[in-house]
Each structure stands twice: as structure tokens, then as C-alpha cells.
Amino acid sequence: DAITAADLENLAVLGHGNGGTVYKVRHKTTSATYALKIIHSNADATTRRRAFAESSILRRATDCPRVVRFHGCFEKPSGDVAIVMEYMDGGSLETALTTSGTFSEKRLAAVARDILEGLACLHARNIAHRDIKPANILVNSQGEVKIADFGVSKLMCRALEACKSYVGTCAYMSPERFDPEASGGNYNGFAADIWSLGLTLFELYVGHFPFLETGQRPDWATLICAICYGDPPSLPETASAEFRSFVESCLKKESGDRWTAAQLLTHPFVCKDPETH
Ligand code: ATP
Ligand code: MG
Numbered sequence: 001d002a003i004t005a006a007d008l009e010n011l012a013v014l015g016h017g018n019g020g021t022v023y024k025v026r027h028k029t030t031s032a033t034y035a036l037k038i039i040h041s042n043a044d045a046t047t048r049r050r051a052f053a054e055s056s057i058l059r060r061a062t063d064c065p066r067v068v069r070f071h072g073c074f075e076k077p078s079g080d081v082a083i084v085m086e087y088m089d090g091g092s093l094e095t096a097l098t099t100s101g102t103f104s105e106k107r108l109a110a111v112a113r114d115i116l117e118g119l120a121c122l123h124a125r126n127i128a129h130r131d132i133k134p135a136n137i138l139v140n141s142q143g144e145v146k147i148a149d150f151g152v153s154k155l156m157c158r159a160l161e162a163c164k165s166y167v168g169t170c171a172y173m174s175p176e177r178f179d180p181e182a183s184g185g186n187y188n189g190f191a192a193d194i195w196s197l198g199l200t201l202f203e204l205y206v207g208h209f210p211f212l213e214t215g216q217r218p219d220w221a222t223l224i225c226a227i228c229y230g231d232p233p234s235l236p237e238t239a240s241a242e243f244r245s246f247v248e249s250c251l252k253k254e255s256g257d258r259w260t261a262a263q264l265l266t267h268p269f270v271c272k273d274p275e276t277h
Pocket of ligand 1: 014015016017018019020021022035037068085086087088089091092135136138148149150151152
């Protein structure tokens with residue numbers, strides 16, 4: 001049965017974001033615990049459309065491994081949209097970094113493998129997450145690592161839509177228009193997720209965002225210049241050759257040179273026996 005607002009009671013606030021609040025909630029009859037993301041729309045049609053888009057992408061991705069499970073979506077009388085999801089009791093990797101400090105390579109290899117399994121599944125379903133960062137990767141006490149927050153995710157199906165609506169010209173479309181994995185054109189959403197994964201692992205290893213010094217406040221113009229015109233950041237000497245090579249494969253400036261999630265799953269950093277790390 002579909003979960004409704006009346007079935008749930010609020011237990012705590014888990015986090016705030018752009019236009020949304022996430023609560024820990026309890027199902028009154030089953031006692032199950034969920035996370036409830038409320039997207040405050042103020043009855044604005046665009047915000048509501050985006051909230052429903054987020055919900056439908058999460059629903060489409062929910063049986064991917066390493067993606068938070070979707071349990072339903074409902075609309076409040078106020079026009080706010082609520083998404084019911086699996087509760088991750090360990091919080092985000094951003095919180096883990098603040099409370100427990102930087103991650104070991106062994107832990108990062110396991111985290112990288114989990115995120116890659118999630119991304120490989122999402123990308124195979126034409127979903128680009130587009131907001132991979134420590135705050136959007138959640139953990140639970142069973143040691144599971146999952147991708148959350150599909151608020152800016154996108155279904156990269158423009159070529160397929162074009163194909164459906166212009167049957168006559170479809171045959172003349174170039175291969176990359178059908179193959180969203182191909183780089184170039186408008187289809188860089190998947191490669192962009194890999195770049196973000198590289199920066200995420202980098203940050204969890206050094207303890208701060210790669211392009212900034214510890215505690216430095218971002219000056220956006222300088223930061224954007226460094227990202228667009230500078231060399232990709234490289235890990236300190238303390239990192240192993242495998243880890244450096246893995247991060248380099250994610251942080252290729254040219255999106256077409258970046259490895260795909262499926263390729264990275266075969267990289268020695270993530271596929272070698274975890275005992276030997
Ligand atoms: P957007 O970027 O679309 O504005 P947001 O950042 O407001 O989204 P989320 O990232 O989905 O929203 O959630 C915000 C915070 O709430 C997360 O960083 C995390 O701490 C917590 N949170 C979200 N979902 C869950 C969950 N399923 N279980 C536990 N905590 C969660
Ligand atoms: Mg978020």
C-alpha cells in the first residue's frame with residue numbers, strides 16, 4: 001500500500017538543503033523507520049515539477065545496488081512534495097569526514113567500488129546523477145555505502161526522444177547521438193559524474209576540497225579558473241601508485257579521456273583483493 005502523510009510521524013531532522021528538509025520518520029503501523037525528504041514548493045509549479053522529476057528518477061534507479069531505496073512519494077495539501085526513502089543511519093560521508101577525519105586508502109577503495117557499482121547501474125539506465133559529492137553519499141551501520149540526492153539528476157534520453165518523434169530522420173543520426181556513453185556533444189553527464197567521484201575520493205583522503213587549501217573559503221572566480229584552465233589536482237606523495245592512477249583516470253580534463261564507471265571497476269585500485277591494501 002502507498003505510504004501517506006497520515007502513516008508517518010516525525011522523529012528528527014536529518015538535514016537541510018536547497019529548498020528541502022529531510023526528516024527521520026516512523027511508520028505508525030509497521031514501526032519501520034524511513035527518511036522523508038520534503039521539497040518546499042510554496043505551490044510553485046517549477047519546483048513541484050522538479051520534485052516529481054527527482055522522485056521519478058529515484059524510483060527508476062531504486063533497484064540499482066548502492067542507491068538509496070525509494071518507498072513512495074506523496075503530495076501535501078500545501079503543494080510540498082514528499083519522498084519516502086530508506087533511512088541511512090550512518091549519515092553522509094561529509095559528516096564522517098568531519099567527525100572521524102580522513103579515510104584510509106583501504107576504506108576509500110571500498111567506498112570507490114560501491115559508488116562505481118551504483119554509477120555503472122545508473123549510467124546503464126541513462127541516468128546522470130550530476131551531484132556526486134561527500135554530502136550525497138550515505139552510509140549505514142551495516143557498512144553499506146549508497147548514492148542519494150537525485151535533485152539535479154537527469155535522464156539522458158534526448159537522442160531516444162528525438163528518435164521516437166522523428167522516425168523518418170532517425171536512420172541518419174550519427175552513432176554518438178544514440179549512444180549516451182559516447183563523449184562529446186551534450187552527452188557528458190556520465191563523464192561528469194566520474195570527475196566528481198575523483199574529487200570526492202581526493203577530498204576524503206586529504207580532508208579538504210582539492211582545489212582549496214584547508215579552511216580556505218572559496219572565491220568562485222578563482223576556483224572556476226583553476227578547474228577549467230589549471231591542471232587537474234594530483235594526490236600527495238603519501239598516496240599509493242594505484243590510488244594516484246585511479247584518481248588520474250577520473251580527473252582527465254577532456255571528458256572523452258575519462259574512464260567510464262564500468263572501466264574503473266576493473267582498475268587495480270578497486271578490484272584487487274582488499275586484504276592486500
Ligand atoms: P538538493 O541538493 O536537491 O537541494 P538536499 O541537499 O536538500 O537536496 P539531500 O542531499 O537529499 O537533500 O539530503 C540532505 C541531507 O539529509 C543529506 O546530506 C543527509 O545528511 C540527510 N539525508 C538525506 N537522505 C537521507 C537518508 N535517506 N537517510 C539519512 N539521511 C539522509
Ligand atoms: Mg544534497
